[in-house]
Amino acid sequence: MSLRTVKNCIVCNGSNIAPFFKIANYPIILRPVSEEMHDHLDGQKMPRTISLEVGMCQDCTHLMLTKRLSDDLEKLFYTSLYSTYISMLEMGIGAAGVDNFLKLFSNHLVSKIPQGASVLEIGCYDGYILQQLDERGFNAEGCDPSDGASIGIQKGLNIKKSFFRKGLYPSNNFDVVFNRHVIEHVEALPEFLANITDVAKKTAYLCFETPNADFFLSKGLLDPFHPEHLSVFTTVSLEKCLESHNISVTEMFSDTKDLITICKQGENILAPRVGDKKDHLLSLAAEFTSRHDENINKLRKIIERVNSENASLALWGAGAASLRFLTMAEDIGLKTNNLLIVDKDTRKQGQRFFIDSDIPPIASPDVLKGQSVDYIVIGSQFVEEITGDIREGLGLNAKLITITPKIEIIE
Secondary structure (H helix, E strand, C coil): CCCEECCCCCCCCCCCEEEEEEEEEEECCCCCECHHHHHHHHHCCCCCEEEEEEEEECCCCCEEECEECCHHHHHHHHHHCCCCCCCHHHHCCCHHHHHHHHHHHHHHCHHHCCCCCEEEEECCCCCHHHHHHHHCCCEEEEECCCCHHHHHHHCCCCEECCCCCCCCCCCCCEEEEEEECCHHHCCCHHHHHHHHHHHEEEEEEEEEEEECHHHHHHHCCCCCCCCCCCEECCHHHHHHHHHCCCEEEEEEECCCCEEEEEEEECCCCCCCCCHHHHHHHHHHHHCHHHHHHHHHHHHHHHHHHHHHCCCCEEEECCCHHHHHHHHCHHHHCCCCCCCEEECCCCCCCCCECCCCCCCCCCECHHHHHHCCCCEEEECCCCHHHHHHHHHHHCCCCCEEEECCCCCEEEC
């Protein structure tokens, strides 16, 4: 499979792209798939891994994949391979991040927009936020190309199962247009942003939420870097990207792993507040490898402890974080033969990761009740929810190993 090489920054179009890091064999597909899909992908001679190569623009600090998959394969991700993404409507997992966005929405936008304002979410998946906004009296709509849209549609939410594109909605139509964890997937940023400003009223507020590169650089974590994320925005590059398309940042929230901006159309409203952070971000990037190596050493010591105790270990979570953990197996001494992986999502149970491994299909967490498991790795960002499921739901006292955003053992 040939990869497309990207030579210019997709934010500032500069050619001063320095290599940031490279992982030789990184899984292409981040979620487990059915046996039928395994056979289909094998029939299409789909490789299981690619060379994950990330570069950093030395002019605007933007981080991006410099080797990319074909357009057809990227489309396959969102139309056919997102069916096991977490549905908060059905499971309630992951609400913490959404609640943070809704809190910002309430505290920083509600007083500025009309009662019953028209709101559009691009990439709404199952429509969990749309439901929350509907209950608060807003006229909320959304679009999403994945099977998640069908979940929300069946529950009566106003969702179009489609990629966001020109003509999908009328021009000058919405009081608020927002997207959460979408812009990092977009290659044609000028077209995407132009379509947003087209459907938004001239007085509308525009909101963007995306992984916060500043946070992950400072922690030495690879969480946002994978084949689906074409970009990872820093505070500097996101402001540069938006304002180069006549979208001005009025407020920016960057103190967590998620970077959130509230914007208006028009000339620069927020004086270049983050531009002077460029040198700091370039310095963080230069130190990233050593921080990442420290994290690998922490995990290696934890797994050495598990192995020295001849202890049993299971992995909870069948998503990108768990898969990233598995890719480090050789480096940290993890034995993956017949490793038990569990996930609460019934859609994932019985499926397998599309990797070269003898790891069995994903199982229900209920199987842990009948086994003596000494350690459980929480392969997910939803640490608190999963800890509750383990301790209170299943009544297990196994030691817990967290791998993001902090690497530690919870006794």
